[in-house]
Amino acid sequence: MNEVLATSPGTQTAVARKRDIGEVLLQVDNISLRFGGVQALAQVSFDIRKGEIRAIIGPNGAGKSSMLNVINGFYQPQEGSLIWKGRRLRKMRPHFAAKEGIARTFQNIALFKGMSTLDNIMTGRILKMRASFLEQAFYLGRARREELENRAFVERIIDFLEIQHIRHVPVGKLPYGLQKRVELARALAMEPELLLLDEPMAGMNLEEKEDMVRFILDVNEEYGTTIALIEHDMSVVMDISDRVVVLDYGRVLADGTPDEVRNDPAVIEAYLGVQHD
Numbered sequence: 001m002n003e004v005l006a007t008s009p010g011t012q013t014a015v016a017r018k019r020d021i022g023e024v025l026l027q028v029d030n031i032s033l034r035f036g037g038v039q040a041l042a043q044v045s046f047d048i049r050k051g052e053i054r055a056i057i058g059p060n061g062a063g064k065s066s067m068l069n070v071i072n073g074f075y076q077p078q079e080g081s082l083i084w085k086g087r088r089l090r091k092m093r094p095h096f097a098a099k100e101g102i103a104r105t106f107q108n109i110a111l112f113k114g115m116s117t118l119d120n121i122m123t124g125r126i127l128k129m130r131a132s133f134l135e136q137a138f139y140l141g142r143a144r145r146e147e148l149e150n151r152a153f154v155e156r157i158i159d160f161l162e163i164q165h166i167r168h169v170p171v172g173k174l175p176y177g178l179q180k181r182v183e184l185a186r187a188l189a190m191e192p193e194l195l196l197l198d199e200p201m202a203g204m205n206l207e208e209k210e211d212m213v214r215f216i217l218d219v220n221e222e223y224g225t226t227i228a229l230i231e232h233d234m235s236v237v238m239d240i241s242d243r244v245v246v247l248d249y250g251r252v253l254a255d256g257t258p259d260e261v262r263n264d265p266a267v268i269e270a271y272l273g274v275q276h277d
Helices: 064-071 094-100 117-128 133-137 141-160 176-188 206-222 234-240 258-262 265-272
Strands: 024-035 038-049 053-057 079-084 087-089 102-104 194-198 226-230 243-248 251-256
Touching: 024 064, 038 064, 038 079, 038 226, 038 243, 038 251, 053 064, 053 206, 053 234, 064 194, 064 226, 094 102, 102 176, 117 141, 117 176, 141 176, 176 194, 176 206, 206 226, 206 234, 234 258, 243 258, 243 265, 251 258, 251 265
Parallel strands: 053 226, 053 243, 102 194, 194 226
Antiparallel strands: 024 038, 024 079, 079 087, 243 251
């Protein structure tokens, strides 16, 4: 087996823990997405089960990020639907997705660079705030209580991700790997039921990747968060995922356990054959 699809011994002991996989949380049902004459996704179907780590992989340009954008409502497909907790949704909207507990990190970091780590993570609590504008403006009663409660929640996330030392540092001054961790923290501040991670380890060195793998596993185990991730490091994907769906030219090429996908001739050909630009 080529090393592109091989496993990495460095994380195998970390994933020996058995996860409690539940019922279907999200069903992607025959989703097709076009941009003009470009077919980004073509009749894509798969599901994500509660409690699992579900990987979405494929060569560059296969439609992986487009799929995440459909799931959290950034893109509206021309065909197909999403079934979220048993409810069929013809269209998903970003605000509805956030309220329903779907959080997202991005391939290109989307943080407020001039704001501190703490303030960036606090933005993930906005939907949890119930105080009126007047209460917030004058820091009255409920607004004060919410501020203290949300700050305490965020501080627990900061401790969980081991970023106490950068609490008050503007994120624009942080190295890339720590910015990725802050973005993960902001997503966790939303208390997501489904966490979408778009290349969470892209551009990281080995040590940073090992830290991120550990945090992803801990988020899944300790918070019980269902995770769907896009990742190009196949050693990581094969080690930490419960199931893997492979996209190629916007279509589902394979879907199964890491072992099934790793040994699928079509998947091997897609990775070793023609590369999509």
